[in-house]
C-alpha cells in the first residue's frame with residue numbers, strides 16, 4: 345500500500361493537514377458531524393489545550409538505543425499503548441468505513457473498538473481482525489433483550505471485552521448538526537447491528553417490511569437509555585464473562601464506584617467534547633482519578649490526543665493505554681491507506697518522543713516525567 349500524498353506530491357504528515365483534507369473532501373454535514381463538539385465547543389478546545397498545561401521533563405544520558413512501546417492490557421501483550429476509539433457511522437466518511445479502519449488497526453496489532461452504531465455488523469467487523477484484541481462498545485439499548493442479544497453476539501463473534509459507554513444517557517446538544525439538520529443515521533449508516541439482530545427484528549420489524557426511514561425511527565427510540573444506573577452494571581456482569589470497561593468517566597467519585605461495582609477497567613473520557621459542554625478536559629481529570637484508583641484496574645484515556653508527546657503525558661498522568669478518535673477518522677477519508685498513514689505517523693512520533701524523554705521502555709514512564717507548566721519538579 346503506497347502512502348498517501350498531497351496534491352503537490354508531499355507526504356501528508358501533520359494531523360492538521362489530514363483534518364483539512366477531510367474538510368475539503370467530505371460533504372459539510374459529514375465533516376461537521378465528525379469534527380464538532382457540543383454547545384460552544386468549550387470542552388472540545390479544552391481537551392487539546394490541556395496538553396499545553398503540562399511540561400515533559402526529559403532525563404538525559406540513559407541509553408535509549410532500544411525503544412519499547414509495548415504494554416500489557418487485560419492480560420494481553422500489545423505492541424503499542426494505542427487503541428482505536430469506537431466511532432459510529434463511518435460510511436459517511438468512506439464507503440469501506442469500519443472495515444477499512446479495523447483492517448488497518450489489525451495490520452498494526454492495534455485493538456479496534458467496534459461501535460454499536462457501526463455501518464457494518466459486529467460480526468463482519470470482527471471477521472477482518474485477526475490476532476488482535478477486539479472490543480465491542482455497547483450503547484445499552486432501552487430494551488434489555490436487545491442489549492443481551494448484542495452482548496451474546498459479541499461473545500460469539502470473538503470479542504475480548506465490552507466497552508459500556510456511560511456518558512451518553514442522551515445525545516449532547518450539537519449545534520452544528522442541528523443547524524445542518526444532520527443525523528448520520530438518516531443515510532442508513534449505523535443501523536447494521538440492529539437490522540442483523542434477530543431479537544430486534546422479531547420485536548420491531550416482524551414483517552420485515554419497514555422502510556429505512558421507519559427502521560431508523562424504531563432504532564432511535566431504543567438506541568440510548570436515560571434510565572441506566574450503577575445497579576445495572578451487576579446485571580451486565582451476569583450477561584457476560586467478558587471484561588467490562590466503563591467509557592466516559594470524568595468524576596473522581598465515579599472512578600471509585602467503577603471499582604466498587606466490579607468494572608474491569610475505565611476509560612477517562614468526555615466523548616471528545618461531544619456530550620456535555622463545559623466538562624473538565626479529559627487530561628485534567630486523569631491524575632485525580634488515577635490517584636484514587638491506585639492501579640486497582642486499568643485506566644484508559646481518550647479525548648484530545650493528536651501527537652506522540654500527548655500520549656506520553658497521558659501515560660505519565662496515570663493512563664495505562666490511550667485511545668484516539670478523530671485523527672484516524674480524518675485518515676479514513678482516503679480509506680484504509682489513510683488510516684494506516686495516520687497511525688504509523690503517530691507511532692513514529694511516539695517512538696521518537698519516548699526516546700527523547702530518556703525512557704527506553706514505555707512501561708517505565710511515571711509521574712517524574714511530568715509537571716504542571718511552571719511548577720517545580
Ligand SMILES: Cc1cc2nc3c(=O)[nH]c(=O)nc-3n(C[C@H](O)[C@H](O)[C@H](O)COP(=O)(O)O)c2cc1C
Pocket residue numbers: 377378379391429430431432459460461481509591613614615616617618646647648649667668669670671673
Ligand atoms: C464521529 C464520531 C463518532 C463517535 N461515535 C461514538 C460511538 O459510537 N460510541 C462511543 O462510545 N463513542 C463515540 N465517539 C467518541 C469516541 O469514541 C472518543 O471518545 C472520542 O472521539 C475521543 O476524542 P478525540 O476525537 O479527541 O480523540 C465518537 C466520536 C466521533 C468523533
Ligand SMILES: O=C(O)C(=O)c1ccccc1
Pocket residue numbers: 432461512515567615618
Ligand atoms: O456521535 C457520537 O459521538 C455518538 O456517539 C452518537 C451515538 C449515537 C447516535 C449518534 C451519535
